[in-house]
Amino acid sequence: MTEYDLDWIISVDxxxxxxxxxxxxxxxxxxxxxxxxxxxxDGAELWHWDGKVYPTSGMNAAAGRDREQxxxxxxxxEEMRPGCYDPKARVEDMDxxxxxxxxxxxxxxxxAGPLFSECADxxxxxxxxxxxxxxxxxxxxxxxxxxxxxxxxxxLWDGHLAAQEVERCAAKGAKAIxxxxxxAPLGLPSLHDPNRHWDPLFAALQDTGMPVCTHIxxxxxxxxxxxxxxxxxxxxxxxxxxxxxxxxxxxxxVFLRFPDLKLCLSEGGIGWIPYILERLDHxxxxxxxxxxxKMELDxxxxxxxxxxxxxxxxxxxxxxxxxxxxFRDHVYGxxxxxxxxxxxxxxxxxxxIMIEVDYPHTDCTWPNSLEIAHRALAGCTDxxxxxxxxxxxxxxxxxxxAAPPA
Amino acid sequence: MTEYDLDWIISVDxxxxxxxxxxxxxxxxxxxxxxxxxxxxDGAELWHWDGKVYPTSGMNAAAGRDREQxxxxxxxxEEMRPGCYDPKARVEDMDxxxxxxxxxxxxxxxxAGPLFSECADxxxxxxxxxxxxxxxxxxxxxxxxxxxxxxxxxxLWDGHLAAQEVERCAAKGAKAIxxxxxxAPLGLPSLHDPNRHWDPLFAALQDTGMPVCTHIxxxxxxxxxxxxxxxxxxxxxxxxxxxxxxxxxxxxxVFLRFPDLKLCLSEGGIGWIPYILERLDHxxxxxxxxxxxKMELDxxxxxxxxxxxxxxxxxxxxxxxxxxxxFRDHVYGxxxxxxxxxxxxxxxxxxxIMIEVDYPHTDCTWPNSLEIAHRALAGCTDxxxxxxxxxxxxxxxxxxxAAPPA
Numbered sequence: 027m028t029e030y031d032l033d034w035i036i037s038v039d040x041x042x043x044x045x046x047x048x049x050x051x052x053x054x055x056x057x058x059x060x061x062x063x064x065x066x067x068d069g070a071e072l073w074h075w076d077g078k079v080y081p082t083s084g085m086n087a088a089a090g091r092d093r094e095q096x097x098x099x100x101x102x103x104e105e106m107r108p109g110c111y112d113p114k115a116r117v118e119d120m121d122x123x124x125x126x127x128x129x130x131x132x133x134x135x136x137x138a139g140p141l142f143s144e145c146a147d148x149x150x151x152x153x154x155x156x157x158x159x160x161x162x163x164x165x166x167x168x169x170x171x172x173x174x175x176x177x178x179x180x181x182l183w184d185g186h187l188a189a190q191e192v193e194r195c196a197a198k199g200a201k202a203i204x205x206x207x208x209x210a211p212l213g214l215p216s217l218h219d220p221n222r223h224w225d226p227l228f229a230a231l232q233d234t235g236m237p238v239c240t241h242i243x244x245x246x247x248x249x250x251x252x253x254x255x256x257x258x259x260x261x262x263x264x265x266x267x268x269x270x271x272x273x274x275x276x277x278x279x280v281f282l283r284f285p286d287l288k289l290c291l292s293e294g295g296i297g298w299i300p301y302i303l304e305r306l307d308h309x310x311x312x313x314x315x316x317x318x319x320k321m322e323l324d325x326x327x328x329x330x331x332x333x334x335x336x337x338x339x340x341x342x343x344x345x346x347x348x349x350x351x352x353f354r355d356h357v358y359g360x361x362x363x364x365x366x367x368x369x370x371x372x373x374x375x376x377x378x379i380m381i382e383v384d385y386p387h388t389d390c391t392w393p394n395s396l397e398i399a400h401r402a403l404a405g406c407t408d409x410x411x412x413x414x415x416x417x418x419x420x421x422x423x424x425x426x427x428a429a430p431p432a
Numbered sequence: 433m434t435e436y437d438l439d440w441i442i443s444v445d446x447x448x449x450x451x452x453x454x455x456x457x458x459x460x461x462x463x464x465x466x467x468x469x470x471x472x473x474d475g476a477e478l479w480h481w482d483g484k485v486y487p488t489s490g491m492n493a494a495a496g497r498d499r500e501q502x503x504x505x506x507x508x509x510e511e512m513r514p515g516c517y518d519p520k521a522r523v524e525d526m527d528x529x530x531x532x533x534x535x536x537x538x539x540x541x542x543x544a545g546p547l548f549s550e551c552a553d554x555x556x557x558x559x560x561x562x563x564x565x566x567x568x569x570x571x572x573x574x575x576x577x578x579x580x581x582x583x584x585x586x587x588l589w590d591g592h593l594a595a596q597e598v599e600r601c602a603a604k605g606a607k608a609i610x611x612x613x614x615x616a617p618l619g620l621p622s623l624h625d626p627n628r629h630w631d632p633l634f635a636a637l638q639d640t641g642m643p644v645c646t647h648i649x650x651x652x653x654x655x656x657x658x659x660x661x662x663x664x665x666x667x668x669x670x671x672x673x674x675x676x677x678x679x680x681x682x683x684x685x686v687f688l689r690f691p692d693l694k695l696c697l698s699e700g701g702i703g704w705i706p707y708i709l710e711r712l713d714h715x716x717x718x719x720x721x722x723x724x725x726k727m728e729l730d731x732x733x734x735x736x737x738x739x740x741x742x743x744x745x746x747x748x749x750x751x752x753x754x755x756x757x758x759f760r761d762h763v764y765g766x767x768x769x770x771x772x773x774x775x776x777x778x779x780x781x782x783x784x785i786m787i788e789v790d791y792p793h794t795d796c797t798w799p800n801s802l803e804i805a806h807r808a809l810a811g812c813t814d815x816x817x818x819x820x821x822x823x824x825x826x827x828x829x830x831x832x833x834a835a836p837p838a
């Protein structure tokens with residue numbers, strides 16, 4: 027037996043397939059008619075919400091299937107592994123995989139939950155968000171104490187409401203929020219919003235110690251090269267959104283204004299991190315004289331229309347601390363499998379990396395997660411392995427898991 | 433003395449600032465009135481072309497300036513180092529920097545020369561392209577044989593015309609073309625175009641042995657996060673276009689159809705390469721069953737509208753060879769400074785990496801390029817250093833440099 031328990035892992039990125047009762051049971055009675063409900067007709071299982079019909083996707087419930095069977099065509103609950111939608115079955119699948127604890131992201135509301143923030147009826151939208159959070163904390167996580175890290179959704183249209191939901195959920199035991207990797211593509215204010223849309227939320231997160239988790243794909247857009255590019259291009263390059271998000275946060279000044287805020291780049295991979303940090307630092311160090319100024323450019327002729335003073339954020343120089351230092355103090359790279367990143371852990375920093383299983387998605391390592399993780403981390407010290415497999419997740423999410431099953 | 437000459441480097445990415453006479457002297461007489469010309473009024477030096485006025489940019493002529501002076505505001509020729517626009521002065525600056533040979537990209541026509549392809553008068557556009565190429569080959573490169581690798585611009589609106597220009601220039605000694613990192617953002621057909629717009633060009637490049645060089649920024653758009661993101665975000669993240677271009681080429685099937693074609697990712701950096709190749713391979717290996725099919729998705733509900741057969745390109749499976757293998761056989765990563773990439777050369781492959789100086793841009797290593805390159809490659813064998821500093825450029829561009837100056 028080693029000093030560190032390296033036989034169990036904490037996965038900071040998995041997914042639930044919400045069972046049909048979530049919103050019908052958890053919204054207040056007056057919203058029930060309009061809350062998401064599922065119909066079961068002729069073998070088709072369909073969500074109904076806000077005038078639209080949503081099928082399930084086989085991509086979201088692939089655990090236990092062969093690669094040859096992967097498909098975005100719908101699956102019925104009957105066809106899925108019960109671990110997709112049933113927390114008791116999930117824990118059994120986690121035990122088999124040596125996953126001590128898991129942090130599950132939503133599916134039907136999309137990874138950062140924007141579905142309910144897109145609803146014109148704000149009261150209904152908020153009721154559905156709170157229903158999800160109550161179900162996640164009380165029923166899913168509550169069914170197996172210490173085995174799940176409760177991750178919640180927030181209303182995105184109002185920073186104050188979002189802050190209230192964070193405080194409400196923190197009091198119930200929530201440990202993190204899911205947040206879009208980029209907000210502007212969803213029609214929401216950016217991190218640079220002069221009206222500081224997100225400030226109340228970030229203040230509440232800082233006060234409650236809850237990190238922001240930005241899952242790839244959560245901006246509901248994928249980077250691609252051309253309208254006629256084959257589907258494999260955006261599928262593979264989805265990971266670039268994590269690089270963009272990382273740059274955006276590190277250049278935004280948010281971490282200077284909220285010095286205790288933490289960001290997890292969920293399913294973002296890690297092999298790119300030293301490259302991007304080196305690049306972000308280099309641009310600050312080399313181009314500071316012009317690029318940190320307010321500027322209007324006419325790209326059609328390369329003209330400088332206007333060049334103003336240096337950008338300041340609340341009186342601070344947002345580039346006073348190098349991005350690589352802000353990363354070490356605030357940001358966590360999360361990976362499922364990433365051979366190149368695993369070979370460069372010393373450069374990324376073992377305290378800034380957490381492991382993921384991604385159950386039950388097509389990229390998941392279940393049921394061989396522990397073995398795959400050990401192989402990836404073979405070159406690390408025991409302490410580094412401990413940090414990546416468990417230690418960082420305990421610290422970052424202020425989470426004490428249950429004792430490992432006997 | 434070592435077996436390899438490691439005292440001189442071949443830089444595969446530099447830039448010329450075109451002197452005022454290029455188009456006025458090199459277009460046929462009938463186009464002279466409408467060809468780009470420069471005016472010198474009240475100290476302002478301005479290009480006039482196709483009804484628009486273009487200033488110079490201090491970012492393009494920064495060699496020899498302190499970082500504190502970097503600015504996109506215009507510079508006059510008088511204020512620039514003569515090496516920016518005068519090939520004799522350039523060679524002197526190269527000698528001082530231990531640069532044996534250099535491959536310069538255009539400035540006024542933009543890095544991949546789309547300016548002249550945007551002109552409604554195709555005859556005029558072609559005349560300006562040919563004028564640039566003749567000036568580059570005959571005057572700039574001709575002034576110092578063996579010291580410059582001639583890189584030419586092609587008409588982008590017609591693949592057959594582009595092929596003819598490649599053949600014409602190859603006969604005059606050209607060694608490569610500059611090509612947009614992504615063509616769709618310029619309103620041009622993509623690599624996936626069912627009408628095979630680029631095929632005649634690619635066939636001519638293959639026949640003449642000339643690589644395609646895709647310089648960052650050459651698609652005239654930069655990746656960013658939000659409309660109100662500060663300028664530093666797209667400035668830093670410009671390098672992501674190289675990752676997108678790499679994925680696009682490797683997934684396009686072009687290298688299966690043109691097995692001798694070569695691609696250089698100019699100024700694309702190298703630290704990201706193993707990460708992206710691992711990702712591209714992983715998606716092919718894991719998701720092949722669905723992602724390689726023709727598919728129409730409704731992203732608003734996650735529905736599969738239509739799923740067809742597997743994509744084929746000229747009867748071939750474009751994913752029959754893994755992207756990482758296609759990269760080794762066809763693609764070259766090019767870097768100025770990239771500590772992370774340099775530490776991972778064994779993973780990228782020393783035969784697939786070339787060095788750049790980027791004279792006279794703000795990122796250039798002049799006049800310390802040799803020292804900086806030696807420091808970056810300190811962990812490499814002599815053979816690896818030779819390949820990256822000179823050997824690969826000689827082979828990839830079929831270029832024999834002059835003997836080093838005494």
